[in-house]
Structure formats: C-alpha cells, structure tokens
Amino acid sequence: MARRKTLRIATFNVNGIRPRLPHLLEWLEKEKPDVACLQELKATDAQFPKEAIEAAGYGALWVGQTSWNGVAVLTRDAEPVESRRRLPGERDDTQARYLEVAAHGVMVGCIYLPNGNPQPGPKFDYKLRWFKRLIRHAKTLVDSEHPVLLAGDFNVVPTDFDIYNPKHWRRDALLQPETREAYATLLAQGWTDTLRELYPDEPMFTFWDYFRQHWERDAGLRIDHLLPNPALWPRVRAAGVDRWVRGLEKASDHAPTWIDLDR
C-alpha cells in the first residue's frame, strides 16, 4: 500500500503474544503502524515470535520474561535501535516493563507500568516506586530537542472521566490519588496526554475487562497513553483507538491506541 503521509506510532497491550499472534498480525496488516509498542508478552525471549513478525515486514526488539510482563517495539520496514532495556534506579528489579528504542526518528519509551493491586500492599508500593523511577528518567528526556514519545499501558485512570463508572473501582490501584498524582507529576514535566488533548469531550476508552459484558456495554477505562515531549507535540496530527481489535473473538482486553505525526 502507499505509504501514509503521517508516521503512526501505536501501543497495544496484547495480553499474551502467543495466543494473540493472529490478532497482532491482522492488525499490523490492516492498520500498518510504523511503530508498535507491545506490552504483556507473557513470553520468554526465546518464545517471542520473531519470524512471524519479520514476515509481516517488521523489525523488532523485545524484553521477555517467564509467565508475566514483557515488552516489545516493532518497526515497519526498519530495525529499531536499542537505547535501554530497563528503567534505571532499582538494581534487583527483574520485571520486563520498559524498553527504549530509536525508531523512525523518534525516541520511544515502551512502558508497562505495574498494576499495583491489591492496594494497599507491596504491589502498590512497587507501582509507586516504579512510577518514581519513571518520573526521574523521563525528566532526562522531556527537554530533549529530539522527539521523544512515552507510550504504553500506564495502569492509570487519570480522572473519573476516563472510566465508565468510578464508583465500582474507587479502591482499585488504577484510581488511587497517589497513582493519579504520580501521573500528573509526570505530565507536569511537559509531556502531553495526546488522546485527552485531542478529544476533551469523549472518554476514549482503551481497555474493557472480560467481566459482565463490559465490552458489549462499552464499560471501559482509558489506561493506555501516548505522551509526546514538547519537541514532538507540534507534529501530532491525529490520535485514535482501534476498537475493532477489541471486538474480535478471543481478543486482548486492551485495544491498540495510536497517534499520527508529521513525518
């Protein structure tokens, strides 16, 4: 197909790259993102389906782990260049949640922020520690004259407008004041929450859990975010959610979310 005039960068929590590979390939074929950040691979490095992704026309870098977590960045007709594969600041953190690459001229940080449930507790403490490390690292990137994008599953519902019904989730780690304050602190460095900025009056959900027919009822959450730095923000032209992917049989509970940039 003819190349899109804009550069599309997407984020997609696949909830298991092995069971979701057919959906991933169908999505890449139909939407042709230039860069795709993936989370929740739930696969080791050796289990990553490198050949199928290459055959689809994508280069890839990935950080795998047994059973849980795992992140990857795919680049269309190009190879991503690794910048870092861990978030600095906690030496014995072995969870595969961050991958930073140069891709199509943009520095992209692929993020899988800890869920943090149940809270309070050690998992919530880990989430807040991880968030602080992200904030510290992001500070070194935000003022770059080069374009930088933070993209991924942040496990943050930024405001009550970003969820179908906050009452049902008020004790959830994704809605806690500490979680929201950390996200606000990150944005205050100069990052822009693109989907909310372009769509101030629409919820723009990116996640619908598997329970109680939440997808069928459009009872979703907005937790997957794309945050350009000030150098990149002027190039943003559009953003959206590929909801059709969530509607497929045996879908991930997240939908791919993307932004288009001037090339």
Add this chain to the structure above:
DNA sequence: ATGGCTATATTCTATAGA
C-alpha cells in the same frame, strides 16, 4: 464485599491481571 473472565505455570489448582 464479591465475582465475573483469560492466561500462565505451579497444570485440575493457584496466581496475576485491571
């Protein structure tokens, strides 16, 4: 307050996700 569903490894039961 709980459970509803999906995926994984610890596999017929537990853990994690959000």
